[in-house]
Amino acid sequence: xxxxxxxxxxxxxxxxxxxxxxxxxxxxxxxxxxxxxxxxxxxxxxxxxxxxxxxxxxxxxxxxxxxxxxxxxxxxxxxxxxxxxxxxxxxxxxxxxxxxxxxxxxxxxxxxxxxxxxxxxxxxxxxxxxxxxxxxxxxxxxxxxxxxxxxxxxxxxxxxxxxxxxxxxxxxxxxxxxxxxxxxxxxxxxxxxxxxxxxxxxxxxxxxxxxxxxxxxxxxxxxxxxxxxxxxxxxxxxxxxxxxxxxxxxxxxxxxxxxxxxxxxxxxxxxxxxxxxxxxxxxxxxxxxxxxxxxxxxxxxxxxxxxxxxxxxxxxxxxxxxxxxxxxxxxxxxxxxxxxxxxxxxxxxxxxxxxxxxxxxxxxxxxxxxxxxxxxxxxxxxxxxxxxxxxxxxxxxxxxxxxxxxxxxxxxxxxxxxxxxxxxxxxxxxxxxxxxxxxxxxxxxxxxxxxxxxxxxxxxxxxxxxxxxxxxxxxxxxxxxxxxxxxxxxxxxxxxxxxxxxxxxxxxxxxxxxxxxxxxxxxxxxxxxxxxxxxxxxxxxxxxxxxxxxxxxxxxxxxxxxxxxxxxxxxxxxxxxxxxxxxxxxxxxxxxxxxxxxxxxxxxxxxxxxxxxxxxxxxxxxxxxxxxxxxxxxxxxxxxxxxxxxxxxxxxxxxxxxxxxxxxxxxxxxxxxxxxxxxxxxxxxxxxxxxxxxxxxxxxxxxxxxxxxxxxxxxxxxxxxxxxxxxxxxxxxxxxxxxxxxxxxxx
Numbered sequence: 001x002x003x004x005x006x007x008x009x010x011x012x013x014x015x016x017x018x019x020x021x022x023x024x025x026x027x028x029x030x031x032x033x034x035x036x037x038x039x040x041x042x043x044x045x046x047x048x049x050x051x052x053x054x055x056x057x058x059x060x061x062x063x064x065x066x067x068x069x070x071x072x073x074x075x076x077x078x079x080x081x082x083x084x085x086x087x088x089x090x091x092x093x094x095x096x097x098x099x100x101x102x103x104x105x106x107x108x109x110x111x112x113x114x115x116x117x118x119x120x121x122x123x124x125x126x127x128x129x130x131x132x133x134x135x136x137x138x139x140x141x142x143x144x145x146x147x148x149x150x151x152x153x154x155x156x157x158x159x160x161x162x163x164x165x166x167x168x169x170x171x172x173x174x175x176x177x178x179x180x181x182x183x184x185x186x187x188x189x190x191x192x193x194x195x196x197x198x199x200x201x202x203x204x205x206x207x208x209x210x211x212x213x214x215x216x217x218x219x220x221x222x223x224x225x226x227x228x229x230x231x232x233x234x235x236x237x238x239x240x241x242x243x244x245x246x247x248x249x250x251x252x253x254x255x256x257x258x259x260x261x262x263x264x265x266x267x268x269x270x271x272x273x274x275x276x277x278x279x280x281x282x283x284x285x286x287x288x289x290x291x292x293x294x295x296x297x298x299x300x301x302x303x304x305x306x307x308x309x310x311x312x313x314x315x316x317x318x319x320x321x322x323x324x325x326x327x328x329x330x331x332x333x334x335x336x337x338x339x340x341x342x343x344x345x346x347x348x349x350x351x352x353x354x355x356x357x358x359x360x361x362x363x364x365x366x367x368x369x370x371x372x373x374x375x376x377x378x379x380x381x382x383x384x385x386x387x388x389x390x391x392x393x394x395x396x397x398x399x400x401x402x403x404x405x406x407x408x409x410x411x412x413x414x415x416x417x418x419x420x421x422x423x424x425x426x427x428x429x430x431x432x433x434x435x436x437x438x439x440x441x442x443x444x445x446x447x448x449x450x451x452x453x454x455x456x457x458x459x460x461x462x463x464x465x466x467x468x469x470x471x472x473x474x475x476x477x478x479x480x481x482x483x484x485x486x487x488x489x490x491x492x493x494x495x496x497x498x499x500x501x502x503x504x505x506x507x508x509x510x511x512x513x514x515x516x517x518x519x520x521x522x523x524x525x526x527x528x529x530x531x532x533x534x535x536x537x538x539x540x541x542x543x544x545x546x547x548x549x550x551x552x553x554x555x556x557x558x559x560x561x562x563x564x565x566x567x568x569x570x571x572x573x574x575x576x577x578x579x580x581x582x583x584x585x586x587x588x589x590x591x592x593x594x595x596x597x598x599x600x601x602x603x604x605x606x607x608x609x610x611x612x613x614x615x616x617x618x619x620x621x622x623x624x625x626x627x628x629x630x631x632x633x634x635x636x637x638x639x640x641x642x643x644x645x646x647x648x649x650x651x652x653x654x655x656x657x658x659x660x661x662x663x664x665x666x667x668x669x670x671x672x673x674x675x676x677x678x679x680x681x682x683x684x685x686x687x688x689x690x691x692x693x694x695x696x697x698x699x700x701x702x703x704x705x706x707x708x709x710x711x712x713x714x715x716x717x718x719x720x721x722x723x724x725x726x727x728x729x730x731x732x733x734x735x736x737x738x739x740x741x742x743x744x745x746x747x
Contacts, residue, residue, distance in 0.1 A: 021090045025097070028145035029077040036074055039138070043067070043108075046115055046131065054118045062114040069107020076100040094148060101149035105156035108135050116164050128164070132157050248324070248345040254338045256280055256302040268347065270317030281343070289313040289321055298328055298343075305330040305338040311348065323352045391723040392635035440573050444599050445485040447477060447523075451512060454492045462500050468507035469500070476514060478598035481523065487570050488594065492525065494563035495578070495590050499529035506530030506587070515593065522576065525592040534582035542580060543568045567592070612727055613734035621645040621737050624665040626656035626682065627699070628674045632722070636669065636699075639726045640733075653677030657685050664692040667736040670716065672700040672707065680714040687715035695736030699724060 043066045051059030076096055083093060108131070116128045139153035248265035250258060258276045266272055269285070276284050282295060294312040301308035308328040313321050324345040333339045390413065397410045455471050462469035499508045508529045515524040534542060543564050568578040575595030582588035623640065627633045628651050640647050648663060650656040653670075654677040660668065668686075670679040677685075683696055697718035698711040708719045717739065718732050 021094070022084055024145045025090060025093060026081055026084065028142055028149070029080040029097070031142070031145070032077050033074060036070065039070065040067070042131070042134065043070075043111060046111065046127070049127070050115065050118055058114065058118050062111045062118075065114070066107045066111035069104040069110075072107075073097075073100040073104035094146065097146060098148040098152050101146070102152050102156065105135070105139075105153040109156055109160035112160060113164060117167075129161075132161055247347075250281065250343040250345070252281075252302060252341045252343060254302070254340065256299060256341070259340060265345075268316070268322075269314070284317075285314045287313070287315040287319070287321065290315075298326065301328050302330075302338075302341045305332070305341075314345070322347055323349045386631070391725075392632075392639065395726060396635075396638050440484045440487060440570075442483050443485065444480055444482055446479060447481050447596075448473070448479070450485050450488065451492075454489055454496065455510070457493065458496050458500065461497065462508060465500060465503070467500060467503055467505070469496075470507055470509045472509065472511045474511075474513035477512060478514070478596075480599055481596040482599045483523075483574060483594060483596035487574065488596075491567040491570055491578070491592055491594075492527075494567045495527050495592060498563060499527050499531065499588070499590070503529045503531035503587075523592075523594050523596045526589055527592070528587065528589040530587040533584040533586050534580070534588055535584050536582075539580055539582055543578070564590075612730050615643055617734045617737060618643040618645040621667065621733075622663060622665040623647050623733060624650060624656060624659055624663065624668045624694070625699075626650045626653060626668060626674065626679065627671045628652055629671075632671075636724075636729070639724075639729055643730075645733075651675075653679055653682030656682050657690075660686055660692055660694060661690055665694050666740050667733050668694045668696045669699040669720075669733075670696050672698060672711065680710060683711075683714040683716050695740050697732050697736060699729075 043063060047059040047063035047066075049059075050062050077100065080093055080097065084090070112128045112131050115131070116125075119127065135157050136154060139150045139157070142153075143150040245262060245264055248268050249262040250265060251260040253259055258279050258281065261271070261273050261276060271284055281298075286295060290313050294310040297310055298308055307330065309326065311323065311325050314324050315321055325348045326346075327344045329342050329344075330338055331340045331342060394410055394413045397413075398407070402410060451471070451473065455469065459469050496508065496510065506529070508527065511526045511528070513524050513526075515522045564578065564580075571578045571592060571594055576593035579591045579593070580588060581591075621644075623645055625633060625636050625647060627636065627649065633649050633651075637647060637649075648659060648665065650659050652674045656668065656670065656674075656679075657677065659665070670683060672679040674682075679698065679700065686696070687693070695718070696716045697720055698708075698716050699720050699722065700707065700711075701722040711719055717736065720728060720732055
């Protein structure tokens with residue numbers, strides 16, 4: 001059927017193509033060329049008549065003039081198809097072939113004129129009219145193909161006959177009676193040709209229309225048959241799909257009564273078609289666990305003729321429940337009335353079981369995550385609390401007048417404590433990164449002081465190993481950039497510290513420059529060392545958590561293996577990356593890239609951590625320390641002993657509240673975890689119920705961001721994580737005293 005439609009389409013296209021102006025012109029040219037020799041045979045016959053009746057020269061002359069016109073016409077017509085293929089406009093070719101038709105008609109007219117003048121009048125008239133009639137008939141036959149050429153020939157032939165009659169009458173003094181007889185005979189011949197002209201013009205058009213109509217009707221019939229066959233095939237396919245589908249299919253009438261069910265429905269539920277036909281699905285599918293809201297949804301959908309989707313519990317014939325996902329689709333007749341509804345039920349019992357299992361797994365994972373967070377927070381607090389005493393006391397001992405050996409012992413304690421604190425901070429930072437709790441806080445800051453601070457911090461470490469730490473800063477480095485300066489310091493300390501740690505001799509070189517990234521300048525810092533290097537197959541694993549190049553490296557140099565993992569994640573959070581290249585035994589190069597665009601905003605200047613507040617700032621101040629750990633109380637007392645302030649202590653939150661009401665201290669150093677009343681509850685009580693409002697600073701071993709946020713929400717003004725350094729403690733207390741003075745003066 002498709003082949004038949006294709007053939008009919010081709011026939012219709014060919015018909016239309018043949019009857020376009022170009023197609024008609026080609027057919028005209030082919031017809032003229034096909035009958036060229038037939039026309040020449042008639043011309044030769046007339047020439048022979050002249051040769052026998054008049055003279056050979058006259059016959060040759062007549063033959064020659066007719067042949068010239070025919071040759072001109074045929075020459076132009078032979079090139080019509082080629083010129084059309086080359087893209088010559090049809091109108092140009094129509095004009096040229098009309099001119100060639102004029103030449104051919106003149107040749108034939110000259111031939112007839114010779115016959116007319118050379119042969120006696122009575123004999124010549126009939127012969128000449130026969131030639132003119134044949135030429136006219138030939139022109140009329142071409143009327144449907146080349147109207148201009150046909151009319152050109154008819155005009156030339158008519159003018160020729162008229163001129164010949166005029167010549168007979170005026171030049172040859174033809175008898176008047178005979179002249180009128182000849183004209184009458186000529187008109188009769190022309191009149192008898194009119195029906196032929198009418199047939200050619202109207203009949204030809206009628207035939208063309210009939211031919212095209214027949215092709216169109218055949219094409220329409222073929223398409224209708226093809227559509228019918230396709231519908232039959234589609235019906236068979238749909239029926240096959242319904243019969244072989246794994247999903248249950250139920251056909252319902254407009255009142256939601258069952259019309260038909262497929263075999264999958266019978267296999268799943270145990271009901272045969274005869275058992276459910278004419279029944280509502282509620283009568284045989286639904287039970288105690290079925291959702292009435294879903295049932296009402298489907299009933300309303302059938303009533304209103306709209307699609308519906310839902311999940312519900314169905315029951316088998318023996319009462320076993322199972323979950324289904326139902327898609328209800330309405331089917332309308334040609335008048336738009338609801339004819340039936342099709343319900344497709346997919347068994348999703350396993351899916352529901354998996355959802356339940358996933359929900360349980362999610363709850364277990366969340367509980368595990370909460371347990372991990374609680375464990376890390378607890379361990380951080382429990383470790384930081386004694387670490388506060390160890391580091392604080394070692395700092396105090398370091399300032400004492402010790403002999404060389406005792407000073408070495410103290411330095412060992414300090415360095416070991418610092419290493420342990422670094423491990424704790426790395427674990428907490430990595431945990432925050434994994435949880436998504438670590439955020440980037442961008443500000444405008446001066447880049448050069450930040451870099452100098454890191455280099456100054458790392459130089460003693462390099463100097464202790466006899467390693468040169470060099471810095472090379474590009475001239476085009478922006479003065480002020482937008483980014484997180486604290487996280488940049490953390491990355492640099494990790495990467496430069498690693499370079500120093502794994503370098504036994506030589507130097508560590510830090511090159512700071514910029515790299516173009518869109519319209520802004522990105523920061524690129526290359527840290528190159530002459531250390532042990534990294535094997536090629538381990539170059540990427542150094543960025544994995546708890547990973548180093550090999551176990552021997554871990555034993556030899558120590559560390560958690562988290563520093564580089566944290567640094568890369570932080571760099572990526574700031575729009576960059578950390579990329580490593582290395583040669584074993586030669587050294588490594590770590591390139592730090594961060595997206596820090598240059599800005600013209602006022603910058604945050606780096607503060608020298610070694611500059612302490614003047615003692616006069618603390619003159620006459622009262623500071624309350626709420627701390628349940630005796631070592632930590634002793635440490636804070638020692639850190640503040642040389643300052644002109646009064647320090648009082650409380651061992652729990654309730655005692656701290658009472659002392660705030662009694663003593664009205666200027667600053668309270670509040671631990672978060674204390675017996676009787678913790679620091680958060682004590683702070684909330686002070687803020688909500690007491691007239692005295694001191695500056696409260698959290699001094700706690702709980703170092704999570706959530707802990708800081710909880711302190712701020714409770715009403716605290718500052719946050720100091722343990723272990724606390726003397727400089728940090730003095731600055732926080734000084735800031736609190738200044739804040740108190742400002743608030744007092746404002747009141």
